[in-house]
Amino acid sequence: xxxxxxxxxxxxxxxxxxxxxxxxxxxxxxxxxxxxxxxxxxxxxxxxxxxxxxxxxxxxxxxxxxxxxxxxxxxxxxxxxxxxxxxxxxxxxxxxxxxxxxxxxxxxxxxxxxxxxxxxxxxxxxxxxxxxxxxxxxxxxxxxxxxxxxxxxxxxxxxxxxxxxxxxxxxxxxxxxxxxxxxxxxxxxxxxxxxxxxxxxxxxxxxxxxxxxxxxxxxxxxxxxxxxxxxxxxxxxxxxxxxxxxxxxxxxxxxxxxxxxxxxxxxxxxxxxxxxxxxxxxxxxxxxxxxxxxx
Numbered sequence: 172x173x174x175x176x177x178x179x180x181x182x183x184x185x186x187x188x189x190x191x192x193x194x195x196x197x198x199x200x201x202x203x204x205x206x207x208x209x210x211x212x213x214x215x216x217x218x219x220x221x222x223x224x225x226x227x228x229x230x231x232x233x234x235x236x237x238x239x240x241x242x243x244x245x246x247x248x249x250x251x252x253x254x255x256x257x258x259x260x261x262x263x264x265x266x267x268x269x270x271x272x273x274x275x276x277x278x279x280x281x282x283x284x285x286x287x288x289x290x291x292x293x294x295x296x297x298x299x300x301x302x303x304x305x306x307x308x309x310x311x312x313x314x315x316x317x318x319x320x321x322x323x324x325x326x327x328x329x330x331x332x333x334x335x336x337x338x339x340x341x342x343x344x345x346x347x348x349x350x351x352x353x354x355x356x357x358x359x360x361x362x363x364x365x366x367x368x369x370x371x372x373x374x375x376x377x378x379x380x381x382x383x384x385x386x387x388x389x390x391x392x393x394x395x396x397x398x399x400x401x402x403x404x405x406x407x408x409x410x411x412x413x414x415x416x417x418x419x420x421x422x423x424x425x426x427x428x429x430x431x432x433x434x435x436x437x438x439x440x441x442x443x444x445x446x447x448x449x450x451x452x453x454x455x456x457x458x459x460x461x462x463x464x465x466x
Contacts, residue, residue, distance in 0.1 A: 366441025
């Protein structure tokens with residue numbers, strides 16, 4: 172397997188990406204487009220999944236959203252739902268131009284916030300082969316309620332301040348991505364500091380804060396509303412003890428998905444990236460992708 176640095180244009184700015192080239196004779200191969208979650212970059216755990224998919228003969232394009240990681244975009248650390256979904260569309264379009272890959276055998280893989288993105292983008296594209304939504308963000312309201320009233324109030328206050336003051340002065344007011352329960356952080360629960368911290372330690376470019384305004388726009392985002400329009404098989408990896416993207420709305424979304432494959436794991440949101448649970452999840456996902464991406 173070979174991993175090369177590539178890039179593509181998204182609304183006039185460059186998105187940085189890794190392209191994984193499976194071993195073996197050159198031939199049109201399937202491809203998985205991968206994107207991460209809230210405030211994360213491709214260095215945070217995606218390589219483990221990508222290498223397993225490549226070992227199964229599947230190419231991988233893992234990219235950074237604009238404003239994050241190696242991608243362009245100012246101000247830095249700005250999370251925009253609309254821009255990130257535009258990045259997904261641009262990544263898919265770029266994937267279809269890659270030599271040595273089959274443009275009719277492309278799947279999407281998104282985790283957490285990225286899982287919500289793939290569920291939102293997939294209904295727009297009639298030529299995808301499949302979707303993997305890992306512990307996906309399906310309901311902003313459900314994620315907000317999981318924070319509890321104290322954490323929600325603190326986060327909402329900072330988000331509103333950024334929306335009003337940060338927008339006017341064109342310099343975002345930052346909020347921590349990860350914190351303990353009832354803290355002023357976008358993700359706040361008992362398992363967040365350790366779980367998200369393990370992912371953050373893997374990145375050389377990670378920054379602990381993002382523009383706080385996303386706390387408001389995410390509240391009203393509901394990717395689950397679009398799943399009934401997805402025409403291709405969708406693999407839902409559901410973490411039963413998820414404190415960030417609660418399992419119940421995800422299971423309801425899966426029930427409304429025409430061709431859903433649901434795998435439940437008795438773990439928290441971040442456990443799926445590591446150790447034995449990673450091994451279980453990546454095995455299940457590779458099996459799914461191999462099936463939907465066969466010629």
